[in-house]
Amino acid sequence: xxxxxxxxxxxxxxxxxxxxxxxxxxxxxxxxxxxxxxxxxxxxxxxxxxxxxxxxxxxxxxxxxxxxxxxxxxxxxxxxxxxxxxxxxxxxxxxxxxxxxxxxxxxxxxxxxxxxxxxxxxxxxxxxxxxxxxxxxxxxxxxxxxxxxxxxxxxxxxxxxxxxxxxxxxxxxxxxxxxxxxxxxxxxxxxxxxxxxxxxx
Amino acid sequence: xxxxxxxxxxxxxxxxxxxxxxxxxxxxxxxxxxxxxxxxxxxxxxxxxxxxxxxxxxxxxxxxxxxxxxxxxxxxxxxxxxxxxxxxxxxxxxxxxxxxxxxxxxxxxxxxxxxxxxxxxxxxxxxxxxxxxxxxxxxxxxxxx
Numbered sequence: 001x002x003x004x005x006x007x008x009x010x011x012x013x014x015x016x017x018x019x020x021x022x023x024x025x026x027x028x029x030x031x032x033x034x035x036x037x038x039x040x041x042x043x044x045x046x047x048x049x050x051x052x053x054x055x056x057x058x059x060x061x062x063x064x065x066x067x068x069x070x071x072x073x074x075x076x077x078x079x080x081x082x083x084x085x086x087x088x089x090x091x092x093x094x095x096x097x098x099x100x101x102x103x104x105x106x107x108x109x110x111x112x113x114x115x116x117x118x119x120x121x122x123x124x125x126x127x128x129x130x131x132x133x134x135x136x137x138x139x140x141x142x143x144x145x146x147x148x149x150x151x152x153x154x155x156x157x158x159x160x161x162x163x164x165x166x167x168x169x170x171x172x173x174x175x176x177x178x179x180x181x182x183x184x185x186x187x188x189x190x191x192x193x194x195x196x197x198x199x200x201x
Numbered sequence: 202x203x204x205x206x207x208x209x210x211x212x213x214x215x216x217x218x219x220x221x222x223x224x225x226x227x228x229x230x231x232x233x234x235x236x237x238x239x240x241x242x243x244x245x246x247x248x249x250x251x252x253x254x255x256x257x258x259x260x261x262x263x264x265x266x267x268x269x270x271x272x273x274x275x276x277x278x279x280x281x282x283x284x285x286x287x288x289x290x291x292x293x294x295x296x297x298x299x300x301x302x303x304x305x306x307x308x309x310x311x312x313x314x315x316x317x318x319x320x321x322x323x324x325x326x327x328x329x330x331x332x333x334x335x336x337x338x339x340x341x342x343x344x345x346x
Contacts, residue, residue, distance in 0.1 A: 072331070
């Protein structure tokens with residue numbers, strides 16, 4: 001690369017860096033924990049079964065904040081998030097919050113039950129299928145986790161391993177637990193002031 | 202006797218089957234073939250001996266072997282890689298590697314060409330997400346001399 005081109009590239013890089021980080025202290029938040037209310041779409045309803053064979057509809061959870069986690073026993077990153085969800089379920093259950101785990105194991109409950117027992121999963125599990133995955137955009141990468149608001153709308157999606165803080169902030173925002181409403185964490189680890197329930201993810 | 206004729210690659214997303222050597226041998230002869238595999242950069246597949254009981258191993262099984270009798274499949278030594286999502290290093294394959302499939306030409310095999318067809322099951326992950334197990338078909342052409 002020639003010297004003038006190198007200078008131009010450096011200036012461009014500095015400018016992009018300013019836009020992506022320098023502005024994040026005002027209203028430009030990258031990947032905030034939840035979408036603004038007006039941008040949320042209704043989470044597709046499904047009918048799946050829990051380990052006892054009981055039918056579970058997502059619509060059963062309307063009025064609650066729901067973490068809908070697509071996972072599998074063979075998914076290492078899922079295994080990191082599961083204890084977080086167990087803790088969040090315990091901490092927020094009486095505030096109108098539920099975690100619903102959708103297992104995507106081809107081997108079914110035979111594989112999932114002992115795994116769930118081993119990890120001490122305290123939230124409800126259902127057995128997923130391709131049809132349900134397609135309703136949610138395919139869900140090829142696991143974990144894929146949807147944060148659903150009390151109106152049954154998708155407020156955030158995390159594809160792959162996310163940070164525990166992102167989940168906590170999103171749940172707090174939807175439950176109205178924020179000590180300082182409108183403060184959400186961005187993916188860079190910084191904090192940014194945005195309008196209530198604002199975000200760009 | 203072993204002939205080495207490369208065949209077309211088969212791609213199934215995160216793992217690609219590259220060259221498969223064509224085998225040729227006389228009745229009763231022990232033959233082997235190398236199966237070249239390549240993992241997409243930035244991803245890994247579990248080895249044949251994963252570090253965790255819940256992880257799905259790389260495994261080649263034969264659906265049909267024709268005039269060949271299937272022997273052992275040799276897997277290369279895996280690497281132990283540390284990922285953010287696992288406390289301990291995982292036994293994985295990354296990049297390019299080869300499997301060796303061993304056969305014996307049946308004593309009553311008719312002379313001429315044929316093909317052994319196998320299924321290679323694998324499960325891939327990146328450092329942040331995992332992908333459903335997949336199965337790729339592996340075809341090993343052979344000639345009984």
